[in-house]
Amino acid sequence: MSHKFILTFLLVFTFGCISAQNAPILIKGKVLESNNNLPIEYATISILNKNSNQPLTGTISGQDGTFQLKTNETNFLIEVSFMGFKSKTISEFEIIKNTIDLNTIILSEDSQALDEIVVRAEKSQTEFKLDKRVFNVGLDLSSTGASSLEVLNSIPSVNVNIEGEISLRGSQGVQILINGKPSVLASADGNALGSITADMIEQVEVITNPSAKYDAEGTSGIINIIIKKSEKRGINGSATLNFGVPNSNSFGLSVNKRTEKFNLFSQLGFGIRTFPDERKSINQDLINNTTIRSIGESEFDEKFANILIGTDYHINDRNVITLSGSYAYEFEDQYSNTNFTETDASNATTNSWIRDEVTEADNPKLRYELQYKKNFKRHEDQNLLFSALGSSFRKDQFSDFENTVIMGDDDDFQQKTRTDYKLEDYTFKLDYTHPFLEKYTIETGSQYVINSVSNDFAVSNLENGIWVNNPDLTNVFDFDQKVLGIYTTAAYEGDIWGLKLGLRFEHTDLSTLLETTNESNGNNYSNLFPSIHSSYKISDNFSIQAGYSKRIKRPGLRELNPFSNIRNNFNISTGNPDLQPEYTDSYEITSIHKIGKASLNFSLYNRYTIDVVDRISTFENNVSTSRPENVGTNSTTGFEANGKYAPTDWFSFNGDFNINYFTRKGVFEATNFDFKGNQWSSSLTTKFKLPSQFDLEISGNYNSKFKTLQNDISENYFADFGLRKKILKGKVILNLSIRDVFATRINETITSQSDFYLFNSRQRGRFVTFGISYGFGKGEAMQFSGQRR
Template structure:
């Protein structure tokens, strides 16, 4: 029977076929097969072809026709077809290149390319990337100034303090442990926006930059996913599974991960009393063991072409065990040991984490960039921790000491945002919106000493610290953007209401302040490959719990770090002038910047009875002027090179308790990473970083030089990836600092050591095989 109209009702038809390319006769993967209604031409259902170009789908429709399409190829339409035993076999369908369509696509966005905008750069994802099935992480690696290392860590202009957004908002996909961004494939991404000096639209809280991933509207994408298994030394074993399913109305995404990891550490400290010539030194080793499990699930529901709702959540649970042994020695002026003891620590903790998100976005038909966006993001974290400490005397007159601590820590964060963008008169845009952020923290901390067989609380170190912070913000920006020149003005108002209380001693601190944060950005596009940008923004750095909480761990009783509940925020005026140039296959960014900061937060160390106590204080101002150079060069498809160089000079002025802390200095850093694609689907990545030594308020921080490397091998057409990564190849990433004052000297050193990880990943559907790093965040 040849027909395209059936009279029988509730009859299920099975439709099959194979799609190939006319000239090469090769199968076409991801060709779209659509069933449309003869009555209104609307889509009834559809599917895509698999890796062999084959498709199968079912329908109960009775009056329809079938279209077979693929980007750059002429569409095939079937209005008459054979139906036999409730089956339609379309056989082998050949698609030919549509020369006119190909030309149009090339002109518009066939090849991924970068646009220069007022306060950002936009990387439009073309079909050269969107047809590869690569993950969002691999797409990011093609964006100038952005680098993603072999473990999935994202950096912008050499800094890993970058904030990643999805459609302009924080998302569980960017905050969950592991590489959840791998559930987003290249063909789902419309563009990636890179912002190095954020405007008033974004949080005034300091950040090294913003990367915003803009997702396309829903299309029939099918199922994609990836599974990975990793093992490492020191012990780092994990399993991860990511799934993404796109239908006509829904985009479902999920990730599951669990594993076990070990973080060893070597430490050394020196406390020297330069007046009495008494020195207490320590050398220790510790093992931090963690078992973890995490699950993420979410969905985008496309109500229609203009409205979409996103609902997602993630839950993680961690079990921690830590053990350390530290040897202490006290020496006199002749360097003879007068006291010696061993301090042992055993710590156990559990950490449940929950994060959830609701988002609604409405697009308007009058303009593609007009939209309304509401989002609500919530999270909670809890830590129940107990620690036992034992001092065993080896030499001297002291007696053995036994201590224990208990921590009950709770954190809740909520962020509500509303944003509206309104373009008008072709070249003008107004943005306006608001945000309300709530941060609630409670830290119940107790220290007890064993005295005559009875545990007695140390009242000086036992208390409950509660913090309640609310920040309400309103913003407006107005922009003009012509063909070559543009300007954007913005103003953000933020009101901060902060309350802290020490419950046991009834010590309270309340702060309520309102600030204005203006921003100004301008750009001039000299040609398609060269642009100049200039920007100004005012930023704020609010002290967090660690800086405000007056209690600390007693891991080392001779080196204590506390918080300051009276600490004020620091403010920064940030100026930046940048040239952005593309030269053939290279991109080069050169920036000059100046930052003026008031109420600078610095830690001040005091020395009492061989005990150093550091506490953050607001001390003076800082003027920092610097130059930053970032380049990316890909001369061939098998080699790419990334480089960053940053040099700045700072001038500090400040007085604390009648003591001047004026000083000048400079520091610089550089990083280089190279990637090679070798025969037999091998890839090698080698990177190195150097951070110079620099002065601090009371001393100096030593320089650091270290290298990482990784090797990947793709098999089965890239569906399976084997990888080996080595972090800190030469075990040279040692953090050292010195404090040198007239009456005391302090030294602190920490080494994590070398980490080696072996992994195997499998990608299915349109998913890319990827590593589930399970990294701590």
């Protein structure tokens, strides 16, 4: 019995020792930052192999900076790290009762790493993909306090005129998307794109030849504006304060909280902006030799406030639901004063009067979105995405006009207008991406877009002290459009060459109604839109891309609505309810070069458009009336070159040059409009890094004169200036921006016909803005300094 007892005791003792040796080791501690001894949330604690430094396991710190994890390893190191701080490696520690208590671990800021983060965020970079160019928007100095329109105007191939009209390679048939979807903010009818500020933009995608995956709308291409939404863990955010002359005063606050399951994001902003305007016009009757000249100035004041709240809920590693909503309210005041003079054939003044306008408007905007994304285990790029987006915009506007006679036989008179404008948009999208065999990808999906607009416009004249409605200028115009799209694409992308084929089907159901006169128009049509894109990599520094797509440009509300503003009764612009869509076949080939510190890109392109929409002006009783019409075809062949060169660390410049030749053919009401022409544009931006952390940016833009069916558009040129100073280790950034430094950005249009001559000029002037930005968070947020609102 004694032998059995001793044997049993030895077995139990040995097993206990082995069990004790194999018991996991508990590692615990707390991570603090050195400046204020505050806890660091989401610091990374890694267990590394002592010989190979390969990671074995790890964890992250909690909200109070504490952590704990277990390991069965015996030969290891402990590394504690967090972005923007110097990592700490611990190789000497005591194991007491299978526990390593590291107590408090202090991490100090890595100022060099923080500067690198800020610098990376400041640089605007361009990426070339198979069917688009992606511009990563950095902290371009001249964009301080600017809207998205100024950002777009700084991007190669894109031009924004003083009216806010966007063109791509000289063509205005551009589809604007927000985060890949149509939005009330991008609607020309709402005129709200300017409410997106530069510091809210992450990327701008320029798609001159979109694949079938994208909406076929836009004959010259698509511009997709990607709004920032932080995914950084912990609390991150920034505050921005801007002051400007004329008024560009605003405050913005952005806060983001990222946890294991939720990403909460919010933006708040309010301010006031002023847009001055100087206008000149000449209406000359060449038959009767009479002329009406006008010169005036106006001031448009906009007070605004907006709030955005949203969250990403990570159900698990592969399923995310996003819910967001935003509300904005704008209050507009506009005043204009215009002097009119009428002269006869001997240039003697026969009539002279002043026309004053006072306008007030309220613009509430609402936007809401639900999105669900599912990633699949089989492949990291396999995903299913569903989104439902709704938005509404309303404008309640009242205008008072008063004519005061200075000279002549006419009487003083007053007019007033009322506008009740309502817009509702709904977009439903379903997209599925399926990669296979490593280099192949199939995409398929559908989209259904509903646009509904009602524009109630009334004009009244004061007659004998009584306001009398003018039935010729009063009506309710309803616009309803539904577009269903279904697409599929197949792509091969190898190391040397790639090919992407696509086909999109779209059915459009459009109806318009003038309620007062009960005039209705309907248009239903279906189209196929093929696309093909290819790329070939000749070497690491030289590759070629080519593409083809078919596009459509559907007429919008402003082009269809037969009523318009009566600010100037002698220059009237109306719509055409019978307008048909344009169709364009677009071809393009691009070469991409990297030569040392320079990158260069050259493109040849051709666009052939049928049923081209152009404005035709008619003239009667000194009144010019322009109306859009479908007139013939247009063939445009162009060349574009853009590049960037950074010869030193403190100096770089990038530029863009675009020229195209076009041939217009068309007949309208027995008048032949065949002609040929060309236009070109160029831009150059230089950046300097100066001592004491000052940055300087100077840019110049030039747009040549060109012809349309009846008009000659004059040349246009302007320069922008920006200066930045970083303080407090880059956490605070001071910005000075001057747009249109020399006040040379003037838009002039001349219409010269056999029986009449028209001249119109408009200028906004110089804008000076000073901004202060502060980024806060635990290190990671520094890359958002000065960018987010």
